[in-house]
Amino acid sequence: MDAYPLPPGYEWKFGRGFEENDKAVQTMAQNMILAVVLIFLVMAALFESLLYPLSIITSILFAIVGSIWFLTLTGTTITMMAMIGFMVLIAWSSTSASC
16 A cells, blocks of 8 residues: 555555454453463363363364464464354363363
8 A cells, every 4th residue: 555646635544443353353362361271270170180181271272273374374364263263172172182
């Protein structure tokens, strides 16, 4: 857009939608961290150990890194739907690993 000449008195900027999207991504990141912490606390209480939940949380981190790697490999951007997918991945990984 910098290369496009605008008439005097006009300017461009990103709209409010971009600002709200950034705020939503920050909120989702906080929610994911909170979800991992709460899952860890519940599993630590159930297993009465800190080692077993730590190994499960490590598998969740590997799953997130793998999914980000796959998104990068396919050229897909991390959108709100991808963040919701990460939340589902966290929930599914923690429930399937703790069974």
